[in-house]
Amino acid sequence: MEAERLQRREKYLIDRFGVRTQHTEAKGTHLVANRSFRPGDIVLDSPPFAFVLGEGREGERCEQCFERGTDEAPLLVCTACKCARYCGASCQKEAWKSHHKLECCISKGIAETCSQMPPHVVPEFRLLLRVALLSMSTGTTEDEGSGYLQTFADVLNMPSNTSHMHSADPQRCQGNTEISTVVLSLLLSPLLAKKKKSVDFSRMPGPDQLEGLLERFAYNDFSIWDELLISIGSGVYPLGAILNHSCAPNCVLYYEPRTHRQVIRAISAVREGDELCHSYIDAASATPQRLERLSICYGFQCACQRCFAGGGDLDGRLVGSGPVDKSDKDYVLGLKILEEGGSASE
Secondary structure, rough: HHHHHHHHHHHHHHHOEEEEEEEEOOOEEEEEEOEEEEEOOOEEEEEOOOOEOOOOEEEEEEOOOEEEOOOOOOEEEEEEOOOOOOHHHHHHHHHHHHHHHHHHHHHHHHHHHHOOOHHHHHOOOOOHHHHHHHHHEEEEEEEOOOOOOHHHHHHHOOOOOOOHHHHHHHHHHHHHHHHHHHHHHOOOOOOHHOOOOEEEEEHHOOOHHHHHHHHHHHHOOOOEOOOOOOOOEEOOOOOOHHHHOOOOOOEEEEOOOOOOEEEEEEOEEEEEEEEEEEEEOOOOOOHHHHHHHHHHHHHHHHHHHHHHHHOHHHHHHOOOOOOOOOOOOOHHHHHHHHHOOOOOOO
């Protein structure tokens, strides 16, 4: 059954986008071009399997589309749970169909749990609970019109790095155990048990599986940005998680407003057979800082062309420590502006 799912996914990727997966011992499963792409071409786009608002965003933004409430159009509160807020009836219906019909009945327990957690942990807890509930849902997460059905198996198929997390951050591992225990208690709520037509308890993730999901989230979750590139939420994108990192990426991603679809475009010419990569971190950082962050956060040493070359003059310019040509026209003009405390013109 798993082999059939992977075959369906592969056919979808090839037919819809012209990309395919490849697996090597060094790179794991990654995405490669099955045809050439020009800069600006879409190489992949997909909806999230699950998404949640970011830290401190509850109450100020719609929980479905993430639009901000205003004085003229305040957010509407779910009349049943008095917790979830939406910009209108349309978003409320979408959320109910997707996940809120399961969360609504245990919303009091969710709110109490969130109030006892450090604020930065709340989104991760909410995301784990939502993914777990979706895995138990008798409905589907089919992306209408795409021809591909995203399932919990796609989430479980995302890579993890258990050994790195246990050695690098044992405190986080302990926290994951505690979060998983709380989520499990909510899944076993008698209130949720009444939703027999909507929930299949035979699919309920166990403690180890819940902890495994948190480990996968740590390495595969995506921040959902607004138009100003400010993080307003986070989501699980199993297809997007296939792409590896490069400090010299040939792809960049963004999110469609309201739907949170993750769209990945080529930013340089891509030939058939080329690996498709995006940057997991701020690519404008100098090489030592990038390597350190990738090692700490993701547990690998980047071997992309940019890191292999050592940064060179680009690193000098990024950190402002490169050699300065004091006869350079722009340098002379800039120095004159600073000395005069005003503006200069040629």
